[in-house]
Amino acid sequence: MVDQPVDADAAGENIAGEVPAEEPEAVTDDAVVHDDNVELERTIGLVGGLAIGIGTMIGAGIFVFPGLAAANAGLAATLSFAIGGLIALLVALPTSELATAMPRSGGGYYFISRGMGTAYGAIVGLGLWLGLMFASAFYLVGLGHYASAVFAELNVALPFSPVIGIGLLFGAALTALSIGGTENTAKIQNVVVGVLLVVLTGFLSYGVLDAVGVFGGGTVPEQFFSRGYFRVLTTAALVFTSYLGFAQVATVAGEIKQPGRNLPLAMVGSVLIVTVFYVVTIFVATSAFGAERLGEFGETAMVEVAREFLGLPGAVAILGAGLLATFSSANASILSASRAVYALSRDALLPRKASEVNLRYGTPHIALLSAGGPILVLVATGRVELLAEVASFLHLIMYGLMCIALLVLRRRNPEWYSPSYRVPGYPVVPAVGALASFGLIVFMQPASIAIGVVVMLASYLWYRYYAGDVTLKGDI
Amino acid sequence: MTDRLSILVPIRVLEGESIPEGVPELLAHAHVVLLGYHVIPEQTAAGQARMQFEDRATERLDEYEEMFEDAGATVERRLVFTHNGQKTIDRMIAEHDCMAVLVPNATGPVEDVLVPVRGAIGVDRLARVVASVFGNMDADVTLYHVADEDTTDDDIQTLLGGMADRLAEFGMDPSTIETRIDRDQNPLDAIVDVADAFDTVVMGETDPSLATFVFGMPADQVANRFLGPVFVVQRERAAADEDE
Numbered sequence: 001m002v003d004q005p006v007d008a009d010a011a012g013e014n015i016a017g018e019v020p021a022e023e024p025e026a027v028t029d030d031a032v033v034h035d036d037n038v039e040l041e042r043t044i045g046l047v048g049g050l051a052i053g054i055g056t057m058i059g060a061g062i063f064v065f066p067g068l069a070a071a072n073a074g075l076a077a078t079l080s081f082a083i084g085g086l087i088a089l090l091v092a093l094p095t096s097e098l099a100t101a102m103p104r105s106g107g108g109y110y111f112i113s114r115g116m117g118t119a120y121g122a123i124v125g126l127g128l129w130l131g132l133m134f135a136s137a138f139y140l141v142g143l144g145h146y147a148s149a150v151f152a153e154l155n156v157a158l159p160f161s162p163v164i165g166i167g168l169l170f171g172a173a174l175t176a177l178s179i180g181g182t183e184n185t186a187k188i189q190n191v192v193v194g195v196l197l198v199v200l201t202g203f204l205s206y207g208v209l210d211a212v213g214v215f216g217g218g219t220v221p222e223q224f225f226s227r228g229y230f231r232v233l234t235t236a237a238l239v240f241t242s243y244l245g246f247a248q249v250a251t252v253a254g255e256i257k258q259p260g261r262n263l264p265l266a267m268v269g270s271v272l273i274v275t276v277f278y279v280v281t282i283f284v285a286t287s288a289f290g291a292e293r294l295g296e297f298g299e300t301a302m303v304e305v306a307r308e309f310l311g312l313p314g315a316v317a318i319l320g321a322g323l324l325a326t327f328s329s330a331n332a333s334i335l336s337a338s339r340a341v342y343a344l345s346r347d348a349l350l351p352r353k354a355s356e357v358n359l360r361y362g363t364p365h366i367a368l369l370s371a372g373g374p375i376l377v378l379v380a381t382g383r384v385e386l387l388a389e390v391a392s393f394l395h396l397i398m399y400g401l402m403c404i405a406l407l408v409l410r411r412r413n414p415e416w417y418s419p420s421y422r423v424p425g426y427p428v429v430p431a432v433g434a435l436a437s438f439g440l441i442v443f444m445q446p447a448s449i450a451i452g453v454v455v456m457l458a459s460y461l462w463y464r465y466y467a468g469d470v471t472l473k474g475d476i
Numbered sequence: 477m478t479d480r481l482s483i484l485v486p487i488r489v490l491e492g493e494s495i496p497e498g499v500p501e502l503l504a505h506a507h508v509v510l511l512g513y514h515v516i517p518e519q520t521a522a523g524q525a526r527m528q529f530e531d532r533a534t535e536r537l538d539e540y541e542e543m544f545e546d547a548g549a550t551v552e553r554r555l556v557f558t559h560n561g562q563k564t565i566d567r568m569i570a571e572h573d574c575m576a577v578l579v580p581n582a583t584g585p586v587e588d589v590l591v592p593v594r595g596a597i598g599v600d601r602l603a604r605v606v607a608s609v610f611g612n613m614d615a616d617v618t619l620y621h622v623a624d625e626d627t628t629d630d631d632i633q634t635l636l637g638g639m640a641d642r643l644a645e646f647g648m649d650p651s652t653i654e655t656r657i658d659r660d661q662n663p664l665d666a667i668v669d670v671a672d673a674f675d676t677v678v679m680g681e682t683d684p685s686l687a688t689f690v691f692g693m694p695a696d697q698v699a700n701r702f703l704g705p706v707f708v709v710q711r712e713r714a715a716a717d718e719d720e
Binding site for chain 1: 516517518519520521522523524525526527528529530534553554555556557558559560563564567
């Protein structure tokens with residue numbers, strides 16, 4: 001892939017008379033080239049891409065869900081995580097193909113708006129923006145639980161539960177930091193993910209050895225489907241939030257070096273890595289306590305698991321890791337939400353002003369605030385499971401539509417569509433990916449589904465009202 | 477003119493960096509690759525910065541391009557929005573096959589050029605840059621070497637003599653070439669001290685090593701401490717010399 005023209009001409013104007021920004025002339029391994037010799041450098045390598053994917057995902061799956069999942073599905077929660085990983089993989093493969101064909105910022109929104117038209121694009125784009133807010137809020141509440149556990153560990157008795165307060169505090173701090181901070185956050189993210197993987201590998205290795213009886217402990221075998229088969233699927237729907245991160249890699253597709261190689265590797269790689277970690281974590285956690293007791297510990301169950309295995313140092317290590325992981329997940333999601341706002345405003349689906357760059361810090365303050373503000377409101381609800389499911393719902397809609405967009409593009413096979421990576425097992429993999437994504441939604445709580453549908457409807461109405469004349473569909 | 481060498485002039489175009497006085501004249505005989513770049517924080521998508529700043533950046537680059545062309549240079553220009561300025565500069569060096577990068581600082585008319593020579597490696601490229609940029613100017617070139625204890629005078633004469641011959645081969649008047657040798661000093665400090673009396677410095681890039689990783693490239697350090705313009709001659713890159 002040396003010079004790949006993008007032949008998707010955006011046209012029309014929104015209610016404020018703004019037109020979509022013109023498409024770039026060419027996309028190379030190192031830059032996105034616009035006419036007049038203006039280039040956008042690609043600066044994120046494979047490690048950076050993996051760090052974005054893993055960093056966004058690992059916070060939820062390991063540090064928030066084990067207790068909740070075990071309470072819902074018993075030992076079979078392991079299977080729930082495996083199902084989630086399988087679905088994520090089925091979507092990550094088609095996403096990789098789309099991303100190598102259109103390595104532009106905006107991720108799923110970009111693929112769907114170019115492949116299926118503005119209406120679908122608007123629903124997905126606005127849904128993605130809101131979905132990322134729900135996800136961030138979920139991570140922040142998780143962070144609040146970990147911070148509260150620190151207080152509990154220090155024997156500081158508080159007259160009230162500090163979970164939501166801390167979540168709000170960190171949410172506000174993160175937003176302020178993203179607006180005013182000029183530090184190299186990507187480097188920090190890489191280090192954080194590296195540290196997390198090392199701590200977890202050490203801890204889980206010990207846990208696995210212990211569980212199989214090397215240290216004399218051994219565990220009482222437990223009935224696998226103690227809560228029935230149906231619960232396995234509802235739990236899979238709940239914990240799917242742990243697999244949202246790979247699509248965030250596609251959100252920054254325009255900034256990834258050698259996208260033809262690095263995008264598929266980063267997306268598929270991060271899904272595979274976190275799936276293994278999740279499954280092993282649940283296995284270790286349930287074998288330490290049994291699902292019943294694990295469920296009683298709630299969001300910070302992993303701290304108790306670590307305490308059981310390694311005493312106080314273990315608990316402290318996992319507490320620290322949990323804080324880091326939820327923090328980095330929340331941070332990555334806020335940044336992705338801001339990228340989503342940019343992609344929408346670039347295409348005139350949101351006011352151009354929304355992606356304006358602050359002159360003092362060079363950061364998109366309006367986009368960041370429009371992500372950070374609503375997040376605080378969501379954090380204030382404190383409903384972990386609801387936040388997680390709505391986030392998953394909105395992402396799953398996008399995942400399903402991405403698979404369909406791939407099927408559409410492959411069938412029409414427009415001239416500009418020449419992905420350097422092609423999904424194996426076409427058309428079965430994308431078809432099953434789409435069915436599985438939509439299928440998982442059925443197993444969510446009615447409240448989550450209702451909120452998700454309202455968000456989609458509102459997105460569609462906004463599109464009709466604000467940008468009904470904008471056409472973004474590629475020439476297919 | 478095919479014998480003009482490509483010299484990269486990177487300018488942080490939106491941060492008030494402009495073309496300092498004397499620089500266009502300095503590059504009158506070169507093929508200038510004018511790189512306007514803007515480094516943006518991670519939180520910002522490069523395209524986002526482009527939407528907002530492209531016009532202003534283009535306007536300034538137009539102005540700079542004209543300055544170079546008026547002075548006699550041929551100009552090619554690029555505008556890049558990037559999260560990593562160094563990566564962009566490296567890519568430009570490779571894509572345009574640039575022999576040297578100019579660290580642009582103000583200077584008057586150039587009369588004295590200091591050329592620190594470290595060793596035999598890269599002498600050819602160093603000589604080509606000096607000859608092609610200053611060959612048609614009325615400037616004196618001083619070849620400078622800071623020797624350590626083990627180096628004999630003969631070794632140094634061979635080195636600097638060889639360099640002078642090379643310059644003559646490339647068409648420079650031998651009478652404008654002088655040599656100067658100092659001993660037992662920290663090469664870096666010595667170069668910076670001596671450079672005070674000169675208008676500009678042309679020196680080779682060093683191969684990356686642990687020391688350069690910790691302290692930075694010597695050429696960059698000289699550029700930071702010397703107030704005039706510095707040409708950093710690039711070491712030979714594997715793929716860069718194919719179409720010479």
